[in-house]
Amino acid sequence: MKSSSNAIEIADLVKTFGPTRALDGLDLTVRAGEVHGFLGPNGAGKSTTIRVLLGLLRADSGTVRLLGGDPWGEAVALHRRLAYVPGDVELWPNLTGGEAIDLLARLRGGLDPKRRARLLERFELDPAKKGRTYSKGNRQKVALVAALASRAELLLLDEPTAGLDPLMEAVFQELIGEAKENGQTVLLSSHIMAQVEKLCDRVSIVRQGSVVQSGSLDELRHLTRTSVEATTGRPVSGLEELPGVHDVRVTPADDAGADATRVTFSVDGPHLERAVSRLAEFGVRSLLSHPPTLEELMLRHYGDRHNGDGHNGDRRDDDRRDDAPRAAGR
Amino acid sequence: MSGTTTAPAAGANDSRATGPAPAGGPAGPFAGTGTMVRFALRRDRVRLPVWLGMLTLTTAASVGSLQSTYPEPADRATVAETFRSPAGIAMSGPERYLDEGYSLGAMTAHQLLGFFALAIGLMAVLTVVRHTRVEEETGRAELVRSGVLGRHAQLAAAMLVAGGAGVLLGALLAGTLASMGADGISAGGAALYGAASAALGLAFAGVAGAAAQVTPFSRGATGLGCAVLGAAYALRAVGDVGPSAFSWLSPIGWAQRAYPFLDDRWWPLLLHLGLAAATAVAAFWLSTRRDLGAGLRPARPGRPEAVARLATPFGLAFRLGRGLTLGFAAGALLFGVMLGSVLADAEQMLEEIEEMAAELALGGASISDIFTSICLTILAVAALAAVVAALTRARAEETGGRAEPLLATALSRTAWIGGQLAFALAGATLVLLAAGLGLGAAGAASVGDAALLPEVALASLAYAPAVWFTGGLTLALYGWLPRATAAAWAIPGYAMGVVFLGEVVDLPRALRELSPLAHVPSVPAESFDAVPLLVLTALAAGLSWLGVLGLRRRDLELP
Numbered sequence: 065m066k067s068s069s070n071a072i073e074i075a076d077l078v079k080t081f082g083p084t085r086a087l088d089g090l091d092l093t094v095r096a097g098e099v100h101g102f103l104g105p106n107g108a109g110k111s112t113t114i115r116v117l118l119g120l121l122r123a124d125s126g127t128v129r130l131l132g133g134d135p136w137g138e139a140v141a142l143h144r145r146l147a148y149v150p151g152d153v154e155l156w157p158n159l160t161g162g163e164a165i166d167l168l169a170r171l172r173g174g175l176d177p178k179r180r181a182r183l184l185e186r187f188e189l190d191p192a193k194k195g196r197t198y199s200k201g202n203r204q205k206v207a208l209v210a211a212l213a214s215r216a217e218l219l220l221l222d223e224p225t226a227g228l229d230p231l232m233e234a235v236f237q238e239l240i241g242e243a244k245e246n247g248q249t250v251l252l253s254s255h256i257m258a259q260v261e262k263l264c265d266r267v268s269i270v271r272q273g274s275v276v277q278s279g280s281l282d283e284l285r286h287l288t289r290t291s292v293e294a295t296t297g298r299p300v301s302g303l304e305e306l307p308g309v310h311d312v313r314v315t316p317a318d319d320a321g322a323d324a325t326r327v328t329f330s331v332d333g334p335h336l337e338r339a340v341s342r343l344a345e346f347g348v349r350s351l352l353s354h355p356p357t358l359e360e361l362m363l364r365h366y367g368d369r370h371n372g373d374g375h376n377g378d379r380r381d382d383d384r385r386d387d388a389p390r391a392a393g394r
Numbered sequence: 395m396s397g398t399t400t401a402p403a404a405g406a407n408d409s410r411a412t413g414p415a416p417a418g419g420p421a422g423p424f425a426g427t428g429t430m431v432r433f434a435l436r437r438d439r440v441r442l443p444v445w446l447g448m449l450t451l452t453t454a455a456s457v458g459s460l461q462s463t464y465p466e467p468a469d470r471a472t473v474a475e476t477f478r479s480p481a482g483i484a485m486s487g488p489e490r491y492l493d494e495g496y497s498l499g500a501m502t503a504h505q506l507l508g509f510f511a512l513a514i515g516l517m518a519v520l521t522v523v524r525h526t527r528v529e530e531e532t533g534r535a536e537l538v539r540s541g542v543l544g545r546h547a548q549l550a551a552a553m554l555v556a557g558g559a560g561v562l563l564g565a566l567l568a569g570t571l572a573s574m575g576a577d578g579i580s581a582g583g584a585a586l587y588g589a590a591s592a593a594l595g596l597a598f599a600g601v602a603g604a605a606a607q608v609t610p611f612s613r614g615a616t617g618l619g620c621a622v623l624g625a626a627y628a629l630r631a632v633g634d635v636g637p638s639a640f641s642w643l644s645p646i647g648w649a650q651r652a653y654p655f656l657d658d659r660w661w662p663l664l665l666h667l668g669l670a671a672a673t674a675v676a677a678f679w680l681s682t683r684r685d686l687g688a689g690l691r692p693a694r695p696g697r698p699e700a701v702a703r704l705a706t707p708f709g710l711a712f713r714l715g716r717g718l719t720l721g722f723a724a725g726a727l728l729f730g731v732m733l734g735s736v737l738a739d740a741e742q743m744l745e746e747i748e749e750m751a752a753e754l755a756l757g758g759a760s761i762s763d764i765f766t767s768i769c770l771t772i773l774a775v776a777a778l779a780a781v782v783a784a785l786t787r788a789r790a791e792e793t794g795g796r797a798e799p800l801l802a803t804a805l806s807r808t809a810w811i812g813g814q815l816a817f818a819l820a821g822a823t824l825v826l827l828a829a830g831l832g833l834g835a836a837g838a839a840s841v842g843d844a845a846l847l848p849e850v851a852l853a854s855l856a857y858a859p860a861v862w863f864t865g866g867l868t869l870a871l872y873g874w875l876p877r878a879t880a881a882a883w884a885i886p887g888y889a890m891g892v893v894f895l896g897e898v899v900d901l902p903r904a905l906r907e908l909s910p911l912a913h914v915p916s917v918p919a920e921s922f923d924a925v926p927l928l929v930l931t932a933l934a935a936g937l938s939w940l941g942v943l944g945l946r947r948r949d950l951e952l953p
Contacts, residue, residue: 115798115950115952118801118802120798120801120802120949120950120952121949121950121952122947122948122949139801139806140804140805140806141804143802143803143804143805144804146802148799148802150795150798150799150802152795152953153795153799154794154795154796154798154953155796156714156796157531157610157611158611158714158717159696159700159704159713159714160695160696160697160698162697162698162699162700163696163697163699163700163704164700165700166699166700166704166705167700167704167705167710167800168799168800168803170700170702170705171705171800171803171804171805172803172804173804190695191698191699192695192696192697192698193693193695193696194693194695194696196610196687196693197693207799210799220802
């Protein structure tokens with residue numbers, strides 16, 4: 065009963081390549097009908113996970129269920145119900161893009177010619193060119209058209225828009241939105257934060273072969289520190305003694321009155337309430353809080369630092385759509 | 395701005411002949427050639443020494459075997475008469491070698507030079523294509539050429555390294571032969587033998603450089619280079635049996651007609667140098683007629699939609715492999731026609747040496763039947779190569795990332811590889827049939843006996859089980875030891891060695907029978923025997939099944 069509502073269920077998956085432990089006890093659940101973001105640094109194991117899901121690689125241990133079936137043993141039957149876009153699309157140099165699209169889609173079980181034509185138009189792709197003459201972005205479009213032209217239950221997308229220009233990125237986001245409305249499940253491995261924040265219902269962050277956090281963006285934010293900036297009527301004290309409060313900085317705020325004080329600190333999600341009520345004792349005049357951006361969440365996991373000594377004290381612009389790395393923080 | 399004219403390696407110095415710098419000083423289109431030579435030598439630091447070592451050792455071993463098998467002049471006189479047949483001459487070299495007592499030196503040049511010319515040519519073609527077209531196809535050339543590098547540097551370096559390897563091989567061969575101190579092997583003859591080998595290396599380095607400019611695909615370039623090599627061999631075979639003008643069209647013919655250890659003529663090697671220079675200039679010129687990564691013809695748009703049969707395992711394998719297989723078939727047909735067209739000369743030669751038929755215990759087979767059988771065996775090697783080429787493509791598809799999206803569809807691994815296996819076996823069988831038809835048709839026309847055509851065509855199919863067996867072995871390697879898939883090339887290589895040298899160096903029977911072709915009854919010279927063919931077919935099926943099983947069990951190797 066539970067399995068029927070999950071498109072992907074992975075528990076304690078291990079995959080080694082010689083001495084390398086590519087996947088080290090990875091757990092992942094993707095619910096049917098959701099768009100699930102799959103995030104992590106290069107080499108974290110995202111592509112390996114997807115290839116195990118496709119039955120191209122065999123799991124060393126752990127359980128993997130895909131659409132209720134065994135991805136290794138029932139690969140062919142399951143593949144009829146899914147479509148895949150690799151991160152590095154390689155095409156046959158002497159087949160045209162249109163032939164490659166038809167080949168991949170027909171081998172999966174057919175495609176809707178009208179939808180194919182519409183997708184070619186929206187992606188502005190010339191299907192009569194030979195594979196070796198396409199640029200990287202255009203090769204990516206070939207695989208995207210082949211995958212999206214079928215109405216597969218599940219889309220496995222491994223960094224599908226690497227190489228697409230921003231205009232085509234927008235087209236892609238529209239199409240994933242449509243796929244979601246049609247009830248298709250999507251596993252989207254990506255590095256583009258704006259894309260993930262816009263499209264994904266839930267997110268799993270993988271690092272060194274295991275998932276370190278998983279949940280909706282709100283849940284993830286709750287688990288992470290929020291930056292708070294406040295002005296109080298009286299000097300603030302005792303804030304640093306509270307559990308979960310870090311990087312307290314108190315400065316006089318002369319422009320706001322004699323005793324007025326400006327305080328900035330960061331606080332772990334579960335302790336936010338106590339910190340704010342302590343603040344209230346000193347007469348809050350203004351209060352500004354920034355939930356962490358997805359980018360901040362990611363940087364915590366991409367970098368090699370431990371959870372305790374994060375960089376949440378950074379003040380940041382309130383623009384969460386900002387794609388640029390941390391340099392933007394002023 | 396490139397002062398790198400100091401060549402870093404011996405190979406680069408020796409092979410100046412292949413790198414004519416028609417215009418352009420050091421700062422021009424050849425800037426950085428020295429760096430590229432060093433880079434190529436670094437990449438080939440295992441590959442080239444293995445080639446050179448193998449060729450030198452097998453030459454030395456063959457000469458040693460000739461020496462011990464035919465110690466006395468009388469022994470050599472007998473074997474000389476055996477080889478004074480059309481089949482013997484077609485396989486080895488011109489009849490002139492058989493005169494004047496057939497010394498050990500003459501025997502060496504006669505028996506080995508033609509065969510090793512094929513190996514030297516192959517080494518040159520593979521080396522040049524590897525450092526030119528493969529680099530362009532993978533996109534690495536783009537990165538390299540963005541550096542301070544002249545337009546011609548990569549091509550020049552590839553030809554220098556390939557030609558240099560040939561020169562080094564020549565020196566090794568000359569030294570090895572001279573140091574064997576065998577009767578009949580003079581130092582001067584050894585030097586000429588080595589020089590002829592070097593000249594072949596230089597000539598085919600140039601040919602490969604030009605071939606690499608024509609098609610945008612590295613497989614196409616290799617195929618074109620090998621086609622020239624095969625044509626050179628066929629032309630000399632035809633010329634040696636029939637009108638000798640044909641031999642003078644072939645670099646292999648030139649080398650053989652230097653007659654080392656016999657006449658010791660050096661001047662035919664000038665032809666090689668001329669060819670090397672001309673083809674190298676042509677290669678540089680052609681490379682300026684095209685864009686990086688492109689062929690000589692601009693890419694044309696193709697079908698915007700696929701035909702229905704493309705999306706079937708066999709249809710896909712056919713579409714991807716048809717060019718290569720048709721190339722093999724066309725080559726086999728042509729080679730067959732050339733050999734068949736001298737059948738009348740062969741029969742005429744027979745009349746001149748009538749007594750020979752009695753001397754040889756032929757079991758009632760006519761000389762022309764023997765000639766046909768031997769030609770078929772040689773042509774069957776091409777079919778072995780075709781089946782290996784078609785099946786090793788699977789490995790390239792897998793590691794090149796093109797199998798991944800296919801196998802993520804409802805296409806099973808069994809169906810994917812099954813389509814390729816079916817195509818490879820059918821294609822290689824077609825190569826056999828083309829060879830048989832060419833040989834049979836031209837032979838029938840040559841001697842005026844129409845019955846020869848169906849007879850020879852049918853006889854060619856007797857080799858099919860050996861070809862299928864080779865396919866099965868390749869697939870088993872691919873399934874269980876995917877990294878060793880390329881080792882399957884040893885099968886046609888070894889089979890060719892046995893065909894050309896097995897008899898004359900008196901290779902032990904057990905070693906000879908390692909070649910799948912050794913188990914095929916040599917029809918029409920021998921009577922047909924179905925048993926070994928059924929065994930080979932059964933083994934082919936078993937090995938194929940094993941290979942599929944292995945592929946289904948293992949991880950795919952993805953980029």
